[in-house]
Each structure stands twice: as structure tokens, then as C-alpha cells.
Amino acid sequence: MFGNLRSKFQTVQDGISASLRGLSIVENPKVKKISNIDEVNYNAGADVLHHFQLQWNELHELAEENAMKAHEVDALIGGVYDKLNKQCNSIIILNGALAAIPKINNAIQNLMDQIGTLEEAFEEVEAALFRLEDLNETLELQNSQLDHRFQLALYKEKKLTELDSVRGKLANDHSERVLQQELKHQKLLKERQETFDEVFKGELESYKATGVVPKLSSPQKGPALEEIILEDDYADFDEFLNG
Template structure:
């Protein structure tokens, strides 16, 4: 803070008419001498003081302007330094960008390889699934085949058992029929023998026929000659064997159909 003291008084205001001091004054001294000079110096000093104050204010303004310019120049210098460092790092940046481009190309090739491997893996997975489904179907087919074979074996066993039962029943019927025929032929033969012993000739028998050999009516036996009787008996055995063979031939297709 500047404190300015202005002196408004002037030595010209002083006059000799003022009451004199109680000092001894020499009447030969001119008290107004140099008043103009002092007034001039006082005016110049006041102007210098005023100019000094104006210069101080302007100096403060100039100092603030210089401070602003300094700050601005410092900022510009910092920006220029940053730009210079950035420009200096441009070659390294270009090199880094080139390396990044090469790495991106390598990654792209790697991605393509991985994509191809994924497609192959997908094909392998589909092939594996297909093979597993084929194995599953084969296993199911094997189970179905075993089931059908078991059913076929069961049917075959049932048919074989049924056929065996029928054959047993047929054999029993054939044996019964043969026994009945043998009994009938035996009774007829005994009757013929008795008749032959009594009358010497064989009676004619109706509804009884033999497939082979002479009939009983055609046989005439002498008591001493038994060759014709033996021949007749042999022919009866041959006829019985032929009837059994015919029954076996009839049953053979039935067995073959049951076995198939």
C-alpha cells in the first residue's frame, strides 16, 4: 500500500505580518527568499511521486501480463515437448503397429486352423455317434434275433413234443390196429385150421383180403406138406412190414415240416 502525503501549504502563505516569535529575529533576513524555488521543487516532487505511483501500478499490470505470458509460454513449451516426444516415438509406434499386424495375421491363421480342427472334431463326434447308434441297433438286433430264436426253439420244441405225442399216439393206434388185425387173422387162421382139420378144405372168407400171396380159399394143404403154410405165414409178415413202411412214409413229411 502506498501512502501519499500531499503538502498543500506553501511558503508563500507565510508573511511578516504574522505575530513574531518570541525569538530574536534579525530584521536584515529576508524570509521570503527561496519560496519560489521551494514551491517549484515541491511541485516537481509531487509530479515525480505521482508518476512513481502510476509507474508502480503499470509495473504491477505488466507483472501480471508477464506472469500470464510466462504461464502460457510454459504450457506451450510443455505441449511442444509432448509433441516432440510423441513425434520421436512415432517410429517405435509404427514398429509396434507392424508387430501387432503380424501377430493379428498369425492369430487369424491360428483361428482358421482351430476352426478346421473344430469342424474335424464335429465330424468325428458325428461319426462316433453314428457308430454308437449302429452298435446299439446291432445289439438290439442281436437281442431281437436271440428272442426270436428262443421263440423258434420254443415253437420247435412244442411242435416236436406235439409231434412226438402224435407219433406215440399213432404208434399206439397202429400197434392196436396191428394187434386187432393179428388177432383177427389169428382167429381166422385158427378157424381155418380147425375147419381144415375137420373137413380137409378151407372155407371161403369174405371181407378179408391179403395184399400179397394166395388167399386162404386157394390154399390146399396136405397133412404131410407144410411148405404152403409157411409161405402163407411169411407173406402175412411181409404184408405187415409193408403196412408199417407205408405208415413211416406218411409220418416222414410231418416230421420234416415240424423240423423246418
């Protein structure tokens, strides 16, 4: 196509040159005869120029049409190139993926092995959690027992304190009663001694008066005062209080 354009440009150029040479002035115009003036075609150059202008316009239109078609072809070639480039990249990616399939299989196998290991570890952890729960229950039971023992010790100490208080109170009561009993016994002894003194004085006065010792006999409903024997042994009672 471009070779035809070049040949047409060359033809137009040659025609223009020939026309210009035909229109050039002859060196000796005076030699021509006046009779040939009417036979000269003055429109010959204009026709040639018009002819070549038409060819030039045709060439220009063909050039523009070729440029548009070349642009369309370039766009088509670019689209085909992009499509082929994408397909080539897809093929490269596919080849890479196909080449990576063994590695993927190995990775999947490794993951399966790791999952199995994790499953065993989970079972061990679960068993350890059960043991820990049992140990926690045992510790809670021991803590509860210690708490109950502590409460029992506090209760025992409280009761021992109360028992010591009761013992002290009973000891004080016993001491007071013993003291009162001793005072009462001393009072009875004193009264008895006074009675004996009065009787002795009366008998002495009677003996002085009569010279005979009188004998007094009085009925007694109960034991005589001298027959009352007080027990001074409080060992059993003290042992009970100190026990």
C-alpha cells in the same frame, strides 16, 4: 518510479523539518522588538503543512495506483507465464511424441506380423475344425452302424428264441403224434390179434366139428390190415427240427 517516490518522500521530510525549525522559539525572544510582531506570518507553517499534506495525498494516491497497476501487471505476467508453461509442456509432449514415432512404427510392424501369424493360425484351426467335423460325422456313422448291428443282433436273438420255442413246440407235437401213432399201432395190432384169435378159435371149432379146415374169402376194398406197414424211421423229421 520507486526512485521518484523515494525522492519525493525525502523532499517532504526535509520540508517538514525545515518548517519545524522555522516555527521553533528563538532562545532570546525578549531581544526582538515589539514593532516586528505585526510582521510575523502566523499562517506560514499551516501553508507549508497543507502543501506537504497535498503532496502526501498525491503520493498515497500514486502509491495505490501503482499497487493496482502492479497487481494487473502481476496478473498479466502470471497469465503469460501459465500460457508459456502450457506451450512449453505441449512442446515437450510433442517432442516426446515425435521421438516415439519410430517406436510406434516398430510396434505397428510387430502388430502386423502378429496379425499375419494369427491369420495363419486361424486358417490352421479352420482346417482342423473341418477335419474334426468329418471325424465327427464318421463317428456318428460308425455309432449308427453299431446301433443297427446291435438292433439286428437283438432281433436275431429274438427270432432264434422264437425259433427255439417253435422247435420245442414242434418237437412236443411230434413226440405226442409219435406216441399217439404208437398207441394207435399197438391198438391196431391188439385188435388184429384179437381178430386172429377169434378166427382161429372159429376155425378150430369148425375143424373139430367137421374135420375140415374152412377157407374164408371176403372181398377187400383196400389193403388188408396185415399189409399196412408203419414207418418207424423219423430221422428226417428229427433232423429238420434240430437243424
